[in-house]
Amino acid sequence: xxSLRRLLQTSESNSVRDQCAYALGxxxxxxxxxxLVNAAWRDTDKGVxxxxxxxxxxxxxxxxxxxxxxxxxRHPDELARLRAADALGDCGQRWVVSWLVLQKMVEQSEEVxxxxxxxxxxxxxxxx
Numbered sequence: 001x002x003s004l005r006r007l008l009q010t011s012e013s014n015s016v017r018d019q020c021a022y023a024l025g026x027x028x029x030x031x032x033x034x035x036l037v038n039a040a041w042r043d044t045d046k047g048v049x050x051x052x053x054x055x056x057x058x059x060x061x062x063x064x065x066x067x068x069x070x071x072x073x074r075h076p077d078e079l080a081r082l083r084a085a086d087a088l089g090d091c092g093q094r095w096v097v098s099w100l101v102l103q104k105m106v107e108q109s110e111e112v113x114x115x116x117x118x119x120x121x122x123x124x125x126x127x128x
Contacts, residue, residue, distance in 0.1 A: 004020045004023055004024055004027075004032070005020075005024065005031075005032055005035045007020045008020040008021055008024065008032075008035050008036075008039055009035060009038070014045040014047060014048055017039065017043065017045065017048045017051075018045070018047055018048050018051045021036060021039055021048060021051040021052045021054075021055045022051055022054070022055060024036060024055055025054060025055025025056065025057070025058035025059055026055075026058055028058070028059045028060065028061065030059070030061055030063060030064075033056075033059070033061075033063055033064060033067065036052045036055050036056050036059075036064075036067075037052075037056070037067045039051075039052035040052040040053050040056065040067070040071055040080070040084075041071070041075070046077075046079070049080060050079070050080070050083050053068065053071065053080065053083045053084050053086075053087045054083065054086075054087050054090075056068050056087055056091075057086070057087025057088065057089075057090040057091045058087075058090065059091075060090075060091055060092045060093070061091075061093075062093055062095075064091060065088060065091045065093040065095075065096050068084045068087050068088050068091065069084075069088065069096060069099055069103075071084040072084040072085055072088065072100075072103055072112075072116075073103060078109050078111070078112060081107070081109065081112045081115075082109070082111055082112045082115045083115075085100070085112060085115035085116045085118070085119045086115050086118070086119065088100065088119045088123070089115075089118055089119030089120075089121070089122035089123060090122065091123075092123075092126065093123070094123050094124070096119075096123065097120055097123050097124060100116050100119055100120050100123075101120065103116060104116045104117070104120075
């Protein structure tokens with residue numbers, strides 16, 4: 001696990017960082033949360049940033065859902081917000097539905113609002 005985290009932080013290969021983010025999400029260890037959040041906000045490759053968002057959703061942990069909500073609320077990139085909404089739909093944390101409803105009211109992008117609707121549906125149907 002520490003080696004995956006280190007590679008996510010330091011590898012020069014976008015592909016390696018992308019695969020590390022994916023694996024860390026599947027493992028679901030919360031110790032990787034700061035590394036995934038950092039990658040979601042700061043990685044130089046958009047694909048790695050998106051993989052980190054999906055990995056946060058795959059963790060299915062309240063702390064990961066909080067990080068995804070922050071991306072949805074504050075990230076300047078529309079695609080990042082859209083993928084954060086998608087990942088929130090997969091996170092299994094039904095408590096985020098009320099936050100998603102509020103965020104939908106202020107979101108400017110029609111596509112992101114659609115992704116928020118999808119996440120709300122998923123969470124109401126399958127969330128815990």
